[in-house]
Amino acid sequence: MKRIIKxxxxxxxxxxxALTPALAQTLPSVxxxxxxxxxxxxxxxxxxxxxxxxxxxxxxAILLVARHGKIAFFETTGVLDPATKAPMTRDAIFRIYSxxxxxxxxxxxxxxxxxxxxLSDPVAKYIPQIAEMKVGVEKPGADGTPTLELVxxxxxxxxxxxxxxxxxxTYGIFGDTLVKKRYLEAKLFxxxxxxxxFVERIVKLPLASQPGTMWDYSHSTDVLGRVVEVVSKKxxxxxxxxxILDPLGMKDTAFDVTDKAxxxxxxxxxPNDRTIGTxxxxxxxxVPQRWQSGGGGMxxxxxDYARFCQMLLNGGTLDGKRIVSPKTVAYMxxxxxxxxxxxxxxxxxxxxxxxxxxxxxxRDAGVASxxxxxxxxxxxxxxxxxFWIDPKEELFVVFAMQSPKQRTYYRPLLKNMVYGAVTKANxx
Numbered sequence: 104m105k106r107i108i109k110x111x112x113x114x115x116x117x118x119x120x121a122l123t124p125a126l127a128q129t130l131p132s133v134x135x136x137x138x139x140x141x142x143x144x145x146x147x148x149x150x151x152x153x154x155x156x157x158x159x160x161x162x163x164a165i166l167l168v169a170r171h172g173k174i175a176f177f178e179t180t181g182v183l184d185p186a187t188k189a190p191m192t193r194d195a196i197f198r199i200y201s202x203x204x205x206x207x208x209x210x211x212x213x214x215x216x217x218x219x220x221x222l223s224d225p226v227a228k229y230i231p232q233i234a235e236m237k238v239g240v241e242k243p244g245a246d247g248t249p250t251l252e253l254v255x256x257x258x259x260x261x262x263x264x265x266x267x268x269x270x271x272x273t274y275g276i277f278g279d280t281l282v283k284k285r286y287l288e289a290k291l292f293x294x295x296x297x298x299x300x301f302v303e304r305i306v307k308l309p310l311a312s313q314p315g316t317m318w319d320y321s322h323s324t325d326v327l328g329r330v331v332e333v334v335s336k337k338x339x340x341x342x343x344x345x346x347i348l349d350p351l352g353m354k355d356t357a358f359d360v361t362d363k364a365x366x367x368x369x370x371x372x373x374p375n376d377r378t379i380g381t382x383x384x385x386x387x388x389x390v391p392q393r394w395q396s397g398g399g400g401m402x403x404x405x406x407d408y409a410r411f412c413q414m415l416l417n418g419g420t421l422d423g424k425r426i427v428s429p430k431t432v433a434y435m436x437x438x439x440x441x442x443x444x445x446x447x448x449x450x451x452x453x454x455x456x457x458x459x460x461x462x463x464x465x466r467d468a469g470v471a472s473x474x475x476x477x478x479x480x481x482x483x484x485x486x487x488x489x490f491w492i493d494p495k496e497e498l499f500v501v502f503a504m505q506s507p508k509q510r511t512y513y514r515p516l517l518k519n520m521v522y523g524a525v526t527k528a529n530x531x
Contacts, residue, residue, distance in 0.1 A: 138170040139527030156181030163191035164504035184371040200399040200484030207397030208461025222263035232306040239282040239309030260314035265327040266460040267439040271310030272321040276380025282311040298329040328397025339395040350424040356403035360388040372505040379485035412499040435460040473518040
């Protein structure tokens with residue numbers, strides 16, 4: 104009898120061990136009311152998304168709302184791919200574009216915690232060619248036509264500048280200044296460069312502003328990805344996989360989807376809605392990529408990113424795996440822009456928000472056109488994905504769709520409606 108009991112105990116223990124990895128891929132689900140949210144109001148959001156999909160405004164979407172470490176709403180709507188009409192599924196794989204930035208930023212802070220780099224370090228310490236970059240200043244020519252004068256930077260860009268987009272680098276796909284035109288003309292992405300090759304190209308271009316003087320959305324995080332490679336002596340993906348993705352169970356987050364068995368899960372946009380900026384079309388994740396863009400090259404699932412959000416909300420840990428310290432998360436989610444830094448002509452964080460190390464950070468309870476809490480942090484991807492984390496309310500939201508044209512429409516709408524579902528505010 105004792106032998107039978109021991110064998111049963113062994114079988115039960117082995118079953119638990121075998122199930123643990125699968126269980127680690129999800130967060131527990133509860134009824135919204137159990138975490139102070141309204142089922143009725145969250146249902147309105149689902150109904151709205153279904154109606155928008157049915158009338159052809161978006162192909163499909165997924166919305167995940169979690170509070171107190173539990174999923175209160177996780178609903179799919181519409182189609183995964185307009186061509187096949189396959190229904191949207193919870194494990195759909197999306198191009199997350201700039202939601203890659205917070206992951207690369209956390210990777211950087213892991214190295215900071217280990218003493219392998221400092222935010223005050225000049226980027227040229229790791230990429231010497233950066234020191235040779237000049238600042239492009241537009242001036243009127245003799246005939247009134249703007250010309251570009253190259254001047255020396257007043258100081259070198261730092262690692263912190265890369266994290267908060269004050270490096271002086273820019274994107275060519277948004278705007279039409281002479282410097283931005285140079286970025287477009289350089290065809291930085293042509294031929295699928297490695298991160299090292301990408302940096303070799305970008306250092307030949309001018310900076311759009313003096314380092315540390317302006318917030319300008321940019322290739323900063325792409326250069327940051329190369330810094331991670333130089334310091335870690337691994338590819339960006341290898342380092343992120345080892346230190347973030349695998350520990351968090353983010354099994355579908357990568358820079359491509361070469362596994363044919365998973366390719367049927369890739370979400371697609373409408374044929375006429377696949378442009379994210381000037382001369383920039385949706386990339387095909389089925390094609391292996393050499394360029395591991397820390398600023399915009401990743402794909403992943405809603406649940407993968409939910410686990411990343413929960414880790415940040417928990418202060419850097421999930422399921423017993425410590426990624427970074429709570430002090431590091433708090434530091435990243437603090438505003439790193441002071442009065443000496445201009446917001447720039449395209450200030451994407453928006454009114455009432457500053458910028459931390461990898462994402463926008465809410466400064467004021469008011470000012471912004473949407474509700475929220477001071478200390479909330481968020482960012483979105485050009486393909487239509489979006490997330491925000493509200494530590495005060497112990498709440499986070501992940502929204503996923505593939506519709507560049509509609510990306511800015513849904514972000515404020517979802518904030519209004521999700522906060523409208525809060526029936527019990529924390530601390531009240």
